[in-house]
Amino acid sequence: MAESFFDRVYKNKTQHTPDVLSCLANLSNDEVFTPPEVVNQMLDLLPQELFQDPNTTFLDPACKTGVFLREIAKRLLVGLEDKIPDLQVRIDHIFHKQLYGIAITELTSLLSRRSLYCSKYPNGPYSITHFDDAEGNIRYRRINHTWVNGKCKYCGVSKKTALGNENRKTELETHAYEWIHTDNPERLLNMKFDVIISNPPYQLDDGGNGASAKPIYHRFIEQAKKLNPRYLTMIIPARWYAGGKGLDNFRKSMLDDGQISHLVDYVNAKDCFPGISIGGGVCYFLRTKGYSGRCHYTNIHDGHTSTAIRRLNEYEVFIRYNEAISIIEKVKEQNEKCFACHVGARNPYGLSSSFRGEKETGEIALYSSEGISYIKKSQVIQGYDTINKYKVMISKVTAEHAGEPDKDGMLGVLSTTKRLEPNEVCTDSYLIAYASDSLTEVNNCIEYMKTKFFRFLLLQAVSSINLSKDKFIFVPDQDYNVVWNDKKLYKKYHLSKSEIDFIENMIKTKSGGDN
Template sequence: MNNNIHNPDVLSCLANLSSDEVFTPPEIANAMLDLLPQELFSDPSVTFLDPCCKSGVFLREIAKRLNKGLEAHLPNREERLGHIFRNQLFGIAITELTSLLARRGVYCSKYPNGPYSVVRFDNAEGNIRYKHITHTWRGGKCVFCGASQAAYGEQARQEGLESHAYEFIHANNPNNLFPMNFDVIIGNPPYQLSDGGGDGSSAQPIYQKFVHQAKRLNPSHLAMIIPARWYSGGKGLDNFRAEMLNDQCMKIIHDFPETADCFPGINIRGGVCYFLWGKKHKGDCLIVNHKNSDTTKMVRPLLEKGTETFIRHNAAVLILSKVKALHEETMDNRVSSRLPFGIPSNFTNYTRHADIEHSIILYRSDRSKHSDKKVFVAPINITKNIKWKDSMK
């Protein structure tokens, strides 16, 4: 036998579907499972749900831990595995393809009612369900997820493209998906969907909808890995940001400013994070910053006293204290957020020459496709901060 043969975990070798639907490496899945109270894996009554299955890695790694942790309760291995797979592990796949992949990873057979399944079910899904869902269109957008009808509507389906209508967030009542309560919800949701804006490349975040829906199921523990852009809000994330930063149940956040430190070969602007939310936890949060192989840890509130912004880096907390002690003017009084005047980049309701109605100068970006860089708009078009119109900018 050659001991030098490399035998990698097949789930660590999968190519990602896209930068929006990223497979979770087994080591990251286990790092997230390490955040949970480990006595959960010795309790035969605890139930687990992955509401966004892709490879099935979370359920597979949970099964390994339960198989070991329940030996004292269920000494017979066949009986133990039957109990684990039938009564404790549940998943919702995001596409038909990932449903087959997840079942193969969890049950060792894409058809769990077949002869090769670790545990034989009476149906071809086992406890990893997939149901083709259609979007509900209103005004060109899906009322559940905000997907663009132009990008994901009937024409896309006729061309054989995936609709990306995820069952978990298209349910009015997620409790109807499974007739039971879940102690632990864990997963890596899809990150964004095209919203039909711009030249077709514009997209809106969708991962926050999975977090919201998971909380509606009232689990004891919730762990998800998501883009870190929610720290600063914007693009439909302002309410989610406020909710997360003021949630006393946020127990742990592992932060990766460089996505590659978590997902090798993937670049997601702003990095990613994974978190643990605990229903019984009340108080400060453990923030773990990752950079290359270095980590820093600090238990602290998500919002420092007198601030409205999450301070991402632990080292910056002490710097903030020193700066605030000087009582000088801060940058938030000198810079603005996106769309300071409420005028989007594709705004066209302007004139080339000033008149009685259009009296305010608008300087267009050098990136504009139009030659007119200095145009004129009406005061009614300035929907925010009109008091700034005569100030230096």
């Protein structure tokens, strides 16, 4: 029997023909495209009877390639075969009554319609189902930002960044995504949805210093919750685990939300999105209406998969490695102070990362990302209490770009760890982790910080490339009149062989000397 048009388009029987959406998913872009295999992993979390029900409705509120709706359509076409035997009638019912999308740009609306309807114009002759208009069920509206004191009240983008100069063409995309630029998203389509599923845009330039960007993915989730769907699933950056930059309230709401039944975590985003680096990795979750209980949590790193049933709010920040829980508990049993009490705030001496001194000798030596220069003592703006002490200086960013391990799957965590002498300071590129009048204490503190034990516990609160005082909350303080090494620490905290092996196989050995 001759192969039908549906077979050729939707069943992808030809193995050697690459899926165009798989190819797009490998492109680096601010708005990351989702590989079809990842979409199907997310769909596998849903009750599969949803795809056998002709009344189930699905919405993607941030359509880019249309891959979510396309993969749902494939399942519905199979699942409804007994209920709607006629293929064309089944196609018409699914595409008209069950699948809906809101595109993020005009281009993605065309791409999504092409993926779903096999034509960017579903009222044209090439669409596999006919609509009376060129939009079908994939909506796109060009929305303007709402400015309050120079920033959009919905997404936080600055007016200057969004509009640019006065010669900017008015027909260019505003990136004011319709789903999050309204107080009442339920009014956009005026209907209830059983499933809301998406990979939303992750961030927008907020007009801050340098390459400052404001996360916006959490706003898509918050809007989706307003519709109270039976199931909500999205794939997003995992940086929310530790909060920060507008995410603290979102983190708390996610960790305290007892309706999240599943959470799948990729430490290295490249394991999910090949070729794309996303600091802190990515995750996807399933929120199930009416569910109450612990979450089925799966962590994936370096080819290793670990699953546990846990409460997400066990700690203030989310612990992504299941194997780390028992280690943290053993440390807590000692009731010791936290190392974070020593770590200073960012910009320890009030000198920006771009600040530079003079090359010739001066009163104070200044460490910056470009090396040593010299400044007058009067140029130091703050941190006077540590200027005349010995200090431990660490880089403000981790050793790994985007939290990605090396080729052996190992992590260094700390980058620069250096002793500063009295009358030596640093720019905002660094943090002061410890300060003392005692050279012995500072040297011993550095040795402690180089241990795998220290860096492993630091890692548990790190969900981006940036370090700050709060990231040291799981690291215990020590007596720095003592020289510490991993063997002593493992013994002190009664770690088992499996716990020691987990640390040893994850954290790199840090070489001696300042580095």
